[in-house]
Amino acid sequence: MFDPLKPVSPGRxxxxxxxxxxxxxxxxxxxxFGGIVPPLFxxxxxxxxxxxxxxFTQYNFHADIAITIWRVLGGFVIAAVFAVPLGILMGxxxxxxxxxxxxxxxxxxxxxxxxxxxxxxxxxxxEAQKLSVIIIGSFFQIVLMVAVIVxxxxxxxxxxxxxxxAKRAGIVLRVLLPGATPQIAETLRLVLGWAWTYVIVxxxxxxxxxxxxxxxxxxxxxxxxxxxxxxxxxGLIGLISDYLFKQANQRLYPWYFIK
Amino acid sequence: MSKLxxxxxxxxxxxxxxxxxxxxxxxxxxxVEDNDFITIxxxxxxxxxxxxxxxxxxxxxxxxxxxxxxxVVREPGPDRxxxxxxxxxxxxxxxxxxxxFGLREKGIADRQQAEIADHFINQVNLRGFENHFPKQLxxxxxxxxxxxxxxxxxxxxMLLDEPFGALDNQTRALMQELLLGIWExxxxxxxxxxxxxxxxxxxxxxxxxxxxxxGKVKCDIAIDLPHPRHYTVKTTPEFAAYKARLTEEIRxxxxxxxxxxx
Numbered sequence: 001m002f003d004p005l006k007p008v009s010p011g012r013x014x015x016x017x018x019x020x021x022x023x024x025x026x027x028x029x030x031x032x033f034g035g036i037v038p039p040l041f042x043x044x045x046x047x048x049x050x051x052x053x054x055x056f057t058q059y060n061f062h063a064d065i066a067i068t069i070w071r072v073l074g075g076f077v078i079a080a081v082f083a084v085p086l087g088i089l090m091g092x093x094x095x096x097x098x099x100x101x102x103x104x105x106x107x108x109x110x111x112x113x114x115x116x117x118x119x120x121x122x123x124x125x126x127e128a129q130k131l132s133v134i135i136i137g138s139f140f141q142i143v144l145m146v147a148v149i150v151x152x153x154x155x156x157x158x159x160x161x162x163x164x165x166a167k168r169a170g171i172v173l174r175v176l177l178p179g180a181t182p183q184i185a186e187t188l189r190l191v192l193g194w195a196w197t198y199v200i201v202x203x204x205x206x207x208x209x210x211x212x213x214x215x216x217x218x219x220x221x222x223x224x225x226x227x228x229x230x231x232x233x234x235g236l237i238g239l240i241s242d243y244l245f246k247q248a249n250q251r252l253y254p255w256y257f258i259k
Numbered sequence: 260m261s262k263l264x265x266x267x268x269x270x271x272x273x274x275x276x277x278x279x280x281x282x283x284x285x286x287x288x289x290x291v292e293d294n295d296f297i298t299i300x301x302x303x304x305x306x307x308x309x310x311x312x313x314x315x316x317x318x319x320x321x322x323x324x325x326x327x328x329x330x331v332v333r334e335p336g337p338d339r340x341x342x343x344x345x346x347x348x349x350x351x352x353x354x355x356x357x358x359x360f361g362l363r364e365k366g367i368a369d370r371q372q373a374e375i376a377d378h379f380i381n382q383v384n385l386r387g388f389e390n391h392f393p394k395q396l397x398x399x400x401x402x403x404x405x406x407x408x409x410x411x412x413x414x415x416x417m418l419l420d421e422p423f424g425a426l427d428n429q430t431r432a433l434m435q436e437l438l439l440g441i442w443e444x445x446x447x448x449x450x451x452x453x454x455x456x457x458x459x460x461x462x463x464x465x466x467x468x469x470x471x472x473x474g475k476v477k478c479d480i481a482i483d484l485p486h487p488r489h490y491t492v493k494t495t496p497e498f499a500a501y502k503a504r505l506t507e508e509i510r511x512x513x514x515x516x517x518x519x520x521x
Contacts, residue, residue: 156343156345156347157347157349159317159335159343159347160341160343160347160349161349161360161364162316162317162334162335162336163315163316163317163335163336163337163339163340163341163409163418164337164340164360164361164364164408164409164412165336165337165361165364165365165412166360166364167364170364174360174363174364175349178349178351178352179349179350179351181351253351254392255350255351255392255393255394256350256351258392258394258395
């Protein structure tokens with residue numbers, strides 16, 4: 001069972017994964033029902049589930065979920081559409097990299113959340129501001145990671161393509177790009193996860209809708225059940241989107257997943 | 260006029276971090292005639308791969324020049340097909356798509372690409388594996404695909420850099436027969452780098468022996484064995500005589516190379 005790097009069967013993998021959730025809920029139930037933590041600070045699992053049902057039946061929570069998903073995807077797609085091509089150019093052409101890399105490495109460390117007050121000043125509290133937070137948070141990360149992936153392309157394949165008659169455009173479009181695509185897709189999956197963090201932060205401040213806004217509202221009412229349910233939903237959506245992304249990658253790039 | 264002229268070509272690699280520059284290849288002059296199958300035999304590190312890379316245009320000579328059909332080689336091009344020792348198939352393309360890569364870069368119509376690919380898939384016995392990805396193939400099959408991929412471009416000369424070096428002995432022997440059969444049929448001009456003496460004699464009409472680093476051509480031996488060559492030629496007295504001579508030539512260089520490392 002504890003042989004290093006020994007693969008585990010799919011059935012056991014699923015069972016172990018579910019087991020942790022069971023352990024998690026049992027511990028949560030134990031500390032709340034057992035009175036170790038007062039309900040003011042942490043609602044018990046049943047209370048959280050009840051709050052969840054209320055949220056959907058009385059507070060139109062699905063609209064909040066929809067708007068949050070829309071913001072995440074919108075900001076993420078806009079960032080990716082510009083960041084991926086720039087990253088590819090930086091990875092392929094060292095002079096492009098030399099031009100952009102220092103600034104982007106600097107910009108990457110600017111925390112997206114610190115821009116929120118400025119962005120409210122510039123763009124108000126509307127959708128543009130929410131999208132901007134996600135774009136700032138995702139764009140620079142994607143650029144740098146894609147540049148590293150493309151820059152690490154196999155030189156022997158580039159040389160082989162040259163002996164087969166490939167010129168500059170052919171090398172970039174038909175050697176570097178297809179070789180890097182699966183890893184770029186993995187990077188996007190990772191950054192999409194981070195985008196979820198940014199959207200919630202953006203919604204905690206100056207928002208009238210969204211999961212983050214609901215969590216902020218619940219805090220005013222000290223409703224820890226609703227807060228926990230909101231956080232739980234974010235995790236669940238993350239899990240689902242991650243799964244879909246993974247499945248799509250395996251479908252689109254079967255060659256990459258051949259053992 | 261010679262097919263390929265290598266004139267006074269040398270290569271010195273600059274020293275790393277203030278170290279001494281490395282003389283990989285001493286000035287080398289060589290004429291390759293049309294339909295020649297030349298094997299270049301030498302101990303490891305003798306610059307034979309460097310010479311081939313310069314002919315391919317993947318490396319630039321420090322002195323001298325390479326001319327193919329009278330035109331100076333400056334960069335890699337599809338007129339010089341290359342097969343590398345490492346597996347360099349594009350992993351995202353199937354066998355068929357790999358073979359069509361060069362044709363696609365040339366802008367050849369899809370239907371014609373398919374015809375050419377079919378022809379070479381048959382030639383290297385890969386029928387039934389056209390839609391496999393490289394990772395699903397054995398090493399021998401990958402190198403056969405690489406060979407087909409280079410041949411599909413109809414290059415003026417084939418450059419092979421120890422293409423069978425990573426294969427087991429039995430597979431290697433079969434690959435040699437396959438390549439020789441293709442050469443006997445198409446009469447391509449071939450430059451083939453190897454450190455395997457049997458391989459060098461079996462396929463070549465000329466064997467060049469290179470000295471240990473810094474490499475230069477030590478001797479140029481014509482192999483006068485009849486065609487078509489059958490694998491049984493390897494056990495004939497004539498073959499053994501060539502082998503005895505080349506073994507002596509290469510042994511001296513291997514000892515020099517080993518001593519140079521100490």
